[in-house]
Amino acid sequence: MTNEPRDHLNLLAPRSMRPKFDYLHREVQDLAGMRMSRRAALGLGGLAILAAAGCGGSTNAGGGNNGAASQPADALKGKPLEDSLVIYNWSQYDDPSTYKKFAALPDESAAGLKIHETYYSSNDELLAKLHAGGTGYDIVVPSQNAVGELIQEGGLLKLDFNLIPNIKNLDPKFLKSSFDPTGEFHVIKDFGITMFFYQNTVVKPSSEPKTMKDFYGLLNANASKGRTNVLDGAEEVVPLAAMALGFDANTGDPGELDETKKFLLSVRKGVTTISSFGYINDASAGKIILSQGWNGDVRRILAARKKQGDITAVLPTEKSEVWADSWCIPATAPHPVAAHAWINYLLEPATAVTEMNYHSYPIPIPAALDQMPADFKNDPLFNVPASYTDGYQYILNPSPQLVNARTKIYQEFKAA
Amino acid sequence: MTVGPDPGMAAVATAVKPKKRGRSFAPKYPAWLTLPSLLYYAIFFLGPMAILAVFSVSIQSGFGSVTYTFSSSQFSQVNDSLYITVFERTLLMAAMGSLLTIAVGYPLAYWMARYLSTYKMLALLLIIVPFWTSFLIRTYALKIILDPHGYLARDFGIDVLYTKYAVGIGLVYNYLPLFILPVFASLERMDWTLIEAATDLGARPVTAFKDITLRLTLPGVVTGGLLVFIPMCGEYIIPDILGGGKYEFVGNIIGDTFSSAQNWPFGSALSIALMGALSVFVVIYIMFATREEQFGA
Numbered sequence: 253m254t255n256e257p258r259d260h261l262n263l264l265a266p267r268s269m270r271p272k273f274d275y276l277h278r279e280v281q282d283l284a285g286m287r288m289s290r291r292a293a294l295g296l297g298g299l300a301i302l303a304a305a306g307c308g309g310s311t312n313a314g315g316g317n318n319g320a321a322s323q324p325a326d327a328l329k330g331k332p333l334e335d336s337l338v339i340y341n342w343s344q345y346d347d348p349s350t351y352k353k354f355a356a357l358p359d360e361s362a363a364g365l366k367i368h369e370t371y372y373s374s375n376d377e378l379l380a381k382l383h384a385g386g387t388g389y390d391i392v393v394p395s396q397n398a399v400g401e402l403i404q405e406g407g408l409l410k411l412d413f414n415l416i417p418n419i420k421n422l423d424p425k426f427l428k429s430s431f432d433p434t435g436e437f438h439v440i441k442d443f444g445i446t447m448f449f450y451q452n453t454v455v456k457p458s459s460e461p462k463t464m465k466d467f468y469g470l471l472n473a474n475a476s477k478g479r480t481n482v483l484d485g486a487e488e489v490v491p492l493a494a495m496a497l498g499f500d501a502n503t504g505d506p507g508e509l510d511e512t513k514k515f516l517l518s519v520r521k522g523v524t525t526i527s528s529f530g531y532i533n534d535a536s537a538g539k540i541i542l543s544q545g546w547n548g549d550v551r552r553i554l555a556a557r558k559k560q561g562d563i564t565a566v567l568p569t570e571k572s573e574v575w576a577d578s579w580c581i582p583a584t585a586p587h588p589v590a591a592h593a594w595i596n597y598l599l600e601p602a603t604a605v606t607e608m609n610y611h612s613y614p615i616p617i618p619a620a621l622d623q624m625p626a627d628f629k630n631d632p633l634f635n636v637p638a639s640y641t642d643g644y645q646y647i648l649n650p651s652p653q654l655v656n657a658r659t660k661i662y663q664e665f666k667a668a
Numbered sequence: 669m670t671v672g673p674d675p676g677m678a679a680v681a682t683a684v685k686p687k688k689r690g691r692s693f694a695p696k697y698p699a700w701l702t703l704p705s706l707l708y709y710a711i712f713f714l715g716p717m718a719i720l721a722v723f724s725v726s727i728q729s730g731f732g733s734v735t736y737t738f739s740s741s742q743f744s745q746v747n748d749s750l751y752i753t754v755f756e757r758t759l760l761m762a763a764m765g766s767l768l769t770i771a772v773g774y775p776l777a778y779w780m781a782r783y784l785s786t787y788k789m790l791a792l793l794l795i796i797v798p799f800w801t802s803f804l805i806r807t808y809a810l811k812i813i814l815d816p817h818g819y820l821a822r823d824f825g826i827d828v829l830y831t832k833y834a835v836g837i838g839l840v841y842n843y844l845p846l847f848i849l850p851v852f853a854s855l856e857r858m859d860w861t862l863i864e865a866a867t868d869l870g871a872r873p874v875t876a877f878k879d880i881t882l883r884l885t886l887p888g889v890v891t892g893g894l895l896v897f898i899p900m901c902g903e904y905i906i907p908d909i910l911g912g913g914k915y916e917f918v919g920n921i922i923g924d925t926f927s928s929a930q931n932w933p934f935g936s937a938l939s940i941a942l943m944g945a946l947s948v949f950v951v952i953y954i955m956f957a958t959r960e961e962q963f964g965a
Contacts, residue, residue: 376732376927383732401731479816479830484913486928524830525912539817652731652931659929664750667757667916 328412333363334587337594340378340389342577343371347610354597365590382407387584390591396576397487397649399438400431408437409581415592418599423616425638429576430646438578439595442613444547445636445644446483446492446573449554449565451541454478464496464568468515470542471522478541484528486655486662488573489516491647492544495571501645504654513661520668538562546575548612551633567632567640574644723936732930742937751921751938755945758917761832762900765839766847766893772840773847774889778881780848781855792852795845803842807909810838814910830912838906843896850895854888855881887956894953898946918942 351367354360372378375398382392382402394402402408413419419427419439426443428435448467450457455474461467471480482489491501494512503509525531532549534540536556545553550565557563579598581591597603604620608628614621614635621635628634649655724742729735780791798806813820814829814837821827828834858881866876904919918938925935 374927376930379930380732405730486924520914523914525914527913539815649731652728652929655731655929656728656931656934659924659931660750662928663754663916663921663924666914666920667750667754 328415328589328592331589333359333365333593334590335364335366336587337365337367337391337590338389338587339367339369339391339594340381340386341369341371341391341393343373345393345577345611347606350598350603350606350610353603354594357593357597360590360593363590382582387582388586389582390585390587391594392580392582393441393577394580396429396431396578396646399578399580400648400650402580402582403432403437407583409583409585409588410436411439411581411595412592415589416596416599418596421599421601421604421617421619423618426576426616431648432578438580439599440616441577441579441598442608442611442615443574443576444613445567445575445641446488446544447547447550447565447567447633448542448544449535449550449563450474450543451478451538451562452564453562454541461566462568463570464492464572465570467542467544467566467568468493468496468519471519473522474542475522475524479524479534479539480522481525481527481531481534481540481543482523483544483546484526486659487647487649488528488544489526489662489665490658491645492573495573495645498571501571501573502648502650502654504650504657509657509661513664516661516665517668520665526666535563547633547636551612551631554633565633567636569640570643572640572644573647574641575646720936720939723932724940726933726936728931728933732932734932742933743941745934746937746941751918751941754916754918754921755942758901758903758919758942759945761835761839761917762897762903765836765843765900766897768836768840769843769847769896770889770893773844773892774851777848777851777855781852781858782860795848799845804905806842807838807906810834810841811909829910830914832911832915834910835907835915838910839900839903842906843900846899847892847896850892851885851888854885858884890956891953894949894956897949898953901942901946 351369355365355367372381375395378392378394379398379401382389383405399408416439422440426440429438429440432438448461448464450461450470454477455470457466457470461470474480483492490509490512493516494503494508495501497508497512497515499505499508499512503512531540531543531545532552535543535545535553538557538560547567554563554565579595581588581595585591598607599617601617601619601623604615604617605623608615608620608624612628612634621629624635632640722736723734725738725740726734726736727739727741776795780788784791811829812818814826814834815821816827816829821829828837862880862884863876866880867873871879901917902919903917904923907915907917907920922935922938922942925931925938929935
């Protein structure tokens with residue numbers, strides 16, 4: 253989930269320090285040429301980095317993997333299945349039975365394959381770990397912007413589709429995407445979109461709101477009636493507003509960014525909260541009258557307010573955000589054959605049905621979607637019609653400069 | 669030479685002189701025994717600070733990566749109307765929060781020290797007990813009290829959640845014990861017979877309080893005030909939760925710069941700038957802390 257709410261519980265220990273520590277740990281291990289405990293490494297780490305700075309050294313994170321990514325696509329041909337698979341994933345993102353069934357497949361059980369899984373709570377955390385040279389992972393599940401970044405840095409393995417025959421099950425429209433134009437580095441795990449909703453007993457628009465721009469238009473007039481909310485994060489606030497104005501989500505044009513900023517500041521007084529965290533609970537309790545939200549969350553809010561029936565959910569026409577999490581294999585994966593086998597297994601329609609029932613996000617496998625219960629299959633908030641998503645865009649991180657500019661606009665919006 | 673005892677000499681000394689009972693007040697143990705503590709401090713406190721300082725003069729070379737140089741470019745970026753506004757707001761809110769903490773905390777500490785005897789320790793315990801619960805949980809609990817549908821809003825018309833007033837309430841609530849404890853200690857140590865003497869000599873209670881109690885505890889108040897002011901300036905969670913994410917402190921800006929922009933040099937420069945701004949107040953704190961040692965009650 254791109255848009256995983258910020259994990260406030262983790263923030264008690266400043267999260268910014270963690271990637272730094274991990275990075276240091278790695279760096280010191282490299283220098284020392286041996287494995288050592290984190291604690292031991294961090295003891296020397298401060299000194300090591302000082303020494304590096306003293307020499308004017310330059311460290312480019314993610315470097316060093318570049319060679320591996322450009323290997324021929326069929327390098328794995330004929331290689332045996334390994335006995336281990338290390339997955340680095342969002343927590344509770346796959347049905348527990350999927351792991352058991354995968355390990356029990358004939359080839360996998362013959363190889364004695366064991367699955368190890370560790371978790372992260374944000375793309376920043378995943379990227380920091382991989383930037384710091386975190387090797388040992390066979391499968392990672394980055395969101396679209398992180399996939400783009402990792403491809404740019406040469407951090408991902410080119411997939412060998414001979415080992416993933418089930419790719420034929422995937423909706424062909426999801427094979428290539430703006431963040432991986434050749435489609436060689438990722439397989440979509442699931443996707444979602446950004447929409448909005450309002451309490452129709454309180455917010456009474458003069459005409460039916462249809463687009464994201466209509467959402468922003470409702471803010472100023474309704475903020476006095478109750479809590480209004482927009483999704484948090486520089487990568488949400490700015491691109492969503494840019495798209496509402498008809499610009500490209502990832503625009504770097506100074507004029508367009510400036511216009512986006514002015515537009516955001518003009519609706520600022522209509523915004524009560526800027527939050528991606530806890531809006532499901534608050535809206536379910538009837539405390540939010542107008543808000544943006546991700547489709548999976550809005551489904552839950554609608555279900556919670558079913559009795560009152562006072563929530564109107566709107567799938568925006570024109571432009572909005574589509575996000576996707578993907579299966580990827582790091583360039584340094586120690587068990588690439590097992591990783592391919594895993595991706596292939598997850599593309600089985602039967603597996604996809606189990607998975608969708610578990611996490612409630614659509615997987616673009618038509619044969620699997622057909623098997624879903626009617627309340628999923630026929631719900632446009634789950635099975636979002638292509639007529640909407642065709643106009644939607646992935647929000648990416650094209651360059652550090654653009655992300656810095658975006659972050660500054662976001663900060664000005666928040667501080668205004 | 670003078671340090672190592674010579675057994676022969678010592679034997680002679682004891683033989684000649686009557687046993688001397690004097691003892692040295694110099695430290696008994698060698699100083700290097702502090703080394704583990706010093707190392708801990710150097711590695712886990714100075715180390716991260718050094719990393720921060722190195723990053724702050726570096727240049728961003730990509731997402732979450734850094735080219736080490738010596739450049740002031742990050743600091744010139746800090747000098748921007750947006751960041752200056754946020755710095756001013758943070759310092760102002762922390763100052764208001766500290767003053768309010770003093771206004772709420774001083775009477776409480778005074779009451780505990782002057783009026784309570786049997787239940788003094790119980791009161792002290794009740795002040796400290798909230799510290800046993802996570803800071804985060806307590807802040808969320810405050811959100812329930814301040815809820816627009818809650819009693820405070822419905823029956824008293826105090827509907828301030830997601831405004832700067834809620835942030836202020838959160839600051840005072842969370843930092844109050846940190847202020848009460850030093851002030852209570854300084855009130856406890858005060859010689860109350862001075863008040864009796866003043867009253868005997870005809871001073872009105874107000875005069876006695878102003879000229880004696882307040883004067884003697886003022887260093888404690890300043891110490892306590894700065895003890896809450898400084899962490900308030902670095903506050904991150906309270907503005908995020910109670911301000912609805914739209915009342916940014918410097919801490920929030922730094923967090924965004926590190927995590928979502930993955931711009932470590934600029935985030936470090938902002939952190940160093942905040943430390944610079946705060947060091948002025950730390951100097952005041954040290955001055956008062958030293959004065960309290962000399963004159964304070």
